[in-house]
Amino acid sequence: MADLTLDGVRKSFGETPVLQALDLAVPDGGFCVVVGPSGCGKSTLLRLVAGLETADAGRILIGGRDVTRLPPKARSAAMVFQNYALLPHLSVARNIAFGMEIRGTPRADIAARVADTARILRLEAQLDRKPRQLSGGQRQRVAMGRAIVRDPQVFLFDEPLSNLDAQLRAEMRAEIKALHARLGATALYVTHDQIEAMTMGDILVVLNGGRVEQIGPPEEIYRRPASTFVARFIGAPPMNLIPSTTAGSLAAGAPARGETLGIRPEHLKLAPGAGVEATARRIEPHGADTFIQATTAEGVDLTIRLPAGNGVRAGDQLPLLAPPAHLHHFGADGRRIA
């Protein structure tokens, strides 16, 4: 088991910088989720740690050992690919055994380890099947089996659940977390799904255009987003961002600070006689909650999240108030002020 440290890691492809001076520390046994929009360099980050790409500058340490220049096999990092990367001509058992066969592990050992892994992942009945005869979730588990059978120091996951349907994804989220708890290895998990980001990680890294926007525990990032980018990216529906000049009496009672005010949809209150009037335009029922799109007299669009059964209809006038305690203030550069 080992911690993972990235120290000023840079990478560009030709002229395009993809990662810019990235610092990251994942403690031993930690589960770090990297989240960000498409093309922000998430996969590149994983591939650098795995050794499939080489960093232009900076250092990568696994368990204190500098692996920056080491080939992939010397790094003790196992990767689960988005498309699983299973060998289509080999059975599940041979896929799991692939690395051991190459390293010349004795046959009896291989059989025992494959059996062990299959039991952990509930794949015993599928061991003789080919990947194409498996369901998406089973393929996903085989890919994980291939990773855990190596007993690596670091697990790397590149959007491993993005090819699964919503229900299976929820199951696999729980399964991966349980597996992680059981194996205790350090994990770096890339996703663009913010539910995965919020629910799975001990540490969340928000990446934007090759830069770290914010690193911290998920609740912390949700509660105190460091920038307007993070504020919009984490949380569904995203935080309302309002230019201070058009906020009017929405945030009455709060001292005016910064360029932009932020308020989460669930923190907007209906306060008859106070705040601003907004016209409800669209009602989106989501089961337990309802999302309401509304526009104020100043032309500011807001999303409000209310419990179901609130009786609001499209066209209703809503008196909206943002309690000062829940306001976020951002400066002209988009960074958080308070």
Next chain:
Amino acid sequence: MRRETLHAWLLLLPAAVLLASFTHIPAIETVVNSFFSTARGMRPSHFVGLGNYRNLIADPTFWQAMRNNLLYAAITIPLSMGIALAMALLVRGRIGGRGFLRMAFFTPTVLPLIAVANIWIFFYTPGFGLLNQIGALFGLPNMNFLGQGATALYAVAAVSVWKEAGFFMIFYLAALQTIPPSLIEAARLEGASSWHVFRRVTLPLIMPTTLFISVNAVINAFRLVDQVFVMTQGGPDNASTLLFYYIYQVGFQFWDTAYAATLTVVMLAILVAIAIGQFFLLDRKVHYR
């Protein structure tokens, strides 16, 4: 339902007529002819049963052509396929001038065979041919590659390898490009060397292409005629006569059409047997996605 069936047959009719009149009927006629004698002057063709086949078994030239052809196949098929795969692996990588190399390797396939054969005849020419000039630099004696029984067949085979390898390379290149890079990366993460990746990932995944190419290579090996025609005319002393060239000689130089039909039937039987054998043998090793 009935109307649809009728329409279907009507639509198929032109193709069926063409196929039947130019392929199936001649094929059947060939089989029929092989049981008759060749009409000559006063004597019309008559039924001789297996007579032509008995002659064939006793015909030393047939056996010589057969041996030559097997040897030719044994040389050209593995060599051209191996070189094709090696070239495809080479030009797939990120090397400079990749586009130029791809074109260079493919050029022999584009050139008309007569031109190719003429180029090689020049290479082989005794005295001032390219090979002999190079040989002379190293003090080797003058060789007549095409005019010597010991080398003629190999000289013809070398040209075939040169020509076919570029063609097969294109298929291998296409097959290699369908392999997802993540499969190879996953193998590398597991510690696989380049050899392991080739042996355990690349090779199994291009098996369907290998099967396809090998069937083509076998068929090509048994139906080669133009090259022999231009380069050696089967000589010297039948040393480079291949089955198909022998059929041509019997049919169009000796005008023994019945015996030519017999040879054709035998050759078709061999080709069918080999093709079926390949499918059954390799099918178990081939993984179709």
